Amino acid sequence: MYGKMKDFLASELKSLEEQKLYKHERIIESAQGAEIIVKGKKVLNFCANNYLGLSSHPELIKAAHESIEDRGYGLSSVRFICGTQDIHKTLEQKVSEFLGTEDTILFSSCFDANGAVFEPLFLAEDAIITDALNHASIIDGIRLAKAQRWIYKHGDMRDVEEEDQATGKMAKGLERCLKEAKEAGCRFIVIATDSVFSMDGDIAKLDEICDLAEKYEALVMIDESHSSGFMGKTGRGVHEHFNVMNRIDIITTTFGKALGGASGGCISGRKEIVEWMRNKARPYLFSNTIAPAVAGATIKAIDLLSSSTYLRDKLEENTKRFRKEMTEAGFDIMPGIHPITPIMFGKYPNCSQLAVDFANRMLEEGIYVTAFSFPVVPRGKDRIRVQISAAHETEHLDKAIASFIKVGKELNII
Numbered sequence: 183m184y185g186k187m188k189d190f191l192a193s194e195l196k197s198l199e200e201q202k203l204y205k206h207e208r209i210i211e212s213a214q215g216a217e218i219i220v221k222g223k224k225v226l227n228f229c230a231n232n233y234l235g236l237s238s239h240p241e242l243i244k245a246a247h248e249s250i251e252d253r254g255y256g257l258s259s260v261r262f263i264c265g266t267q268d269i270h271k272t273l274e275q276k277v278s279e280f281l282g283t284e285d286t287i288l289f290s291s292c293f294d295a296n297g298a299v300f301e302p303l304f305l306a307e308d309a310i311i312t313d314a315l316n317h318a319s320i321i322d323g324i325r326l327a328k329a330q331r332w333i334y335k336h337g338d339m340r341d342v343e344e345e346d347q348a349t350g351k352m353a354k355g356l357e358r359c360l361k362e363a364k365e366a367g368c369r370f371i372v373i374a375t376d377s378v379f380s381m382d383g384d385i386a387k388l389d390e391i392c393d394l395a396e397k398y399e400a401l402v403m404i405d406e407s408h409s410s411g412f413m414g415k416t417g418r419g420v421h422e423h424f425n426v427m428n429r430i431d432i433i434t435t436t437f438g439k440a441l442g443g444a445s446g447g448c449i450s451g452r453k454e455i456v457e458w459m460r461n462k463a464r465p466y467l468f469s470n471t472i473a474p475a476v477a478g479a480t481i482k483a484i485d486l487l488s489s490s491t492y493l494r495d496k497l498e499e500n501t502k503r504f505r506k507e508m509t510e511a512g513f514d515i516m517p518g519i520h521p522i523t524p525i526m527f528g529k530y531p532n533c534s535q536l537a538v539d540f541a542n543r544m545l546e547e548g549i550y551v552t553a554f555s556f557p558v559v560p561r562g563k564d565r566i567r568v569q570i571s572a573a574h575e576t577e578h579l580d581k582a583i584a585s586f587i588k589v590g591k592e593l594n595i596i
């Protein structure tokens with residue numbers, strides 16, 4: 183019976199290739215870090231979510247080993263049958279302390295946490311109000327809920343509905359959505375947003391969002407995947423950056439980025455919400471518990487970050503320096519403070535191909551970066567998205583900047 187589908191998929195896959203939408207994966211032959219081996223060659227990695235350099239940190243590796251020795255390889259159970267160890271409870275406690283929340287519940291990934299969080303809380307009489315550029319997992323999580331939905335234009339806080347220049351479609355601001363949800367008589371209203379948007383590295387205005395939430399009696403849910411561990415002055419997240427830690431009701435985040443980079447995620451926040459999740463969240467009730475090695479190493483990651491801000495401070499310094507020197511060299515850098523640093527190509531002719539050629543030339547120079555083109559980003563917003571890490575030493579940054587300048591001159595863009 184497969185024959186028909188085989189032909190269909192073969193032709194669809196070919197079409198992806200022709201449209202340059204096929205996703206090719208480069209293969210790394212070493213551990214993740216500032217220096218990696220690709221095709222037998224040592225290159226500097228500037229496109230990992232390894233913000234704090236913890237992915238191969240000796241103390242995390244040691245903690246993972248010890249957890250395997252003491253608590254085994256796997257638990258072969260969901261949490262509520264026989265999949266909860268002491269280290270899972272310890273990790274939940276540590277995450278709550280770190281994020282400044284009342285309680286935390288673990289998931290296999292933040293994708294699962296976002297898939298879990300909306301459906302048990304928001305029913306048909308409720309409203310979910312969501313930023314147009316939210317992560318795929320938030321979008322999917324909202325789809326699973328029966329609640330009414332309002333989508334606001336990315337980052338637009340206003341009480342307006344107007345034509346969006348970029349799309350030609352009508353778009354609303356957050357306050358307009360809140361007003362409409364109120365007028366519709368919704369029981370519970372939640373504003374859901376990424377706190378950092380991964381394509382531009384821009385930050386949700388959590389201060390204004392919390393003010394509006396108060397005004398319209400709404401809850402606030404944020405996804406801190408690109409900020410837990412390093413945003414804010416002690417690395418707690420964007421909620422610390424804006425000093426709104428106790429005004430956020432629900433936080434989801436991942437352990438798969440700055441906090442060790444292996445896997446795992448959580449929902450953290452109000453006590454009753456977390457308790458409700460333990461009883462109702464489907465990816466929690468019907469999916470295996472996170473592996474002891476991941477629990478143990480994530481505890482170590484949080485201990486390291488709680489005892490010293492050295493890594494997040496180094497990341498901040500590295501980010502400032504890279505952004506400053508690249509801007510001074512004449513590159514078109516989207517302004518911001520996040521280690522995600524988009525180098526924009528839109529103002530040059532044939533920008534999509536240029537960004538791809540640029541990234542390929544950088545790899546020849548020993549710098550691993552990736553180009554993003556339409557439809558991953560809007561037309562004319564083609565870019566190379568650099569991600570800075572605390573694992574980068576001065577000489578790594580020097581080499582990357584020098585290579586950018588060399589290739590930039592070669593390709594006539596600076």
Ligand SMILES: *Cc1c(COP(=O)(O)O)cnc(C)c1O
Nearest residue numbers: 291292293317405407436438447
């Ligand atoms: C990476 C990411 C996720 C997914 O996290 P995983 O733990 O890898 O599933 C969810 N939300 C946002 C905003 C992300 O950037």
